[in-house]
Amino acid sequence: MHEVFHGYRNLRVEDRPTRFVIEKDGHEISFDRLSDGEKCYITLVLDIARRLSVQNDGQGAILEGEQIILIDELDLHLHPSWQLQVVSNLERKFPNCQFFVSSHSSLVLSSLGEKDKLVVLRDGGKIELSDIPYGDNGDYILKRFFGLRSVRNPKVQEEIDSISTELLKEHPNFNEIEKKLNTLKEQGVQFEESVKMRLQLAQKKMKAHEKDW
Numbered sequence: 724m725h726e727v728f729h730g731y732r733n734l735r736v737e738d739r740p741t742r743f744v745i746e747k748d749g750h751e752i753s754f755d756r757l758s759d760g761e762k763c764y765i766t767l768v769l770d771i772a773r774r775l776s777v778q779n780d781g782q783g784a785i786l787e788g789e790q791i792i793l794i795d796e797l798d799l800h801l802h803p804s805w806q807l808q809v810v811s812n813l814e815r816k817f818p819n820c821q822f823f824v825s826s827h828s829s830l831v832l833s834s835l836g837e838k839d840k841l842v843v844l845r846d847g848g849k850i851e852l853s854d855i856p857y858g859d860n861g862d863y864i865l866k867r868f869f870g871l872r873s874v875r876n877p878k879v880q881e882e883i884d885s886i887s888t889e890l891l892k893e894h895p896n897f898n899e900i901e902k903k904l905n906t907l908k909e910q911g912v913q914f915e916e917s918v919k920m921r922l923q924l925a926q927k928k929m930k931a932h933e934k935d936w
Contacts, residue, residue, distance in 0.1 A: 760800035798828035829864035
């Protein structure tokens, strides 16, 4: 188990009282105290191993058995760090199994390797084979594969869009733009376009000042 779940080992059933226990980072705890993500992931791996064991019937290495495995919402409840590793961990632990999984996680998609295949289900049920977004930025994946226009808070994005629109005008409202930029800054909003917007604002102010002269 520790080869897949670093820091987890010795899962067992104890009597008096009867309980399911596991060692996590050197501490013995009840299995029920694990997070939903931990329980789902550990149970998934153990269930695959159990099924391969039944199929194996004592012939050869159990984990090298062949099987087609379907998993819906592979990323369900998983911590982001586990979402990045779950595909490679399963493929490494069960090298002869073929996995068909669904996911809505940009991290899972980003972790796919060159030997994996990605099938995308578009709106309306259209299915298409896509290239692997190996190592791509999560924001880019969410926009490309999940149809998101932005990954920001909708209200924040609306404010940023309104600033952009105002800057494009021939006679923009400088005070309004500066007020909105300052408000976003005071709210702790960090966005890479802010530097560019302030530069554009300064340039437009300068041009307007030159015209007045």
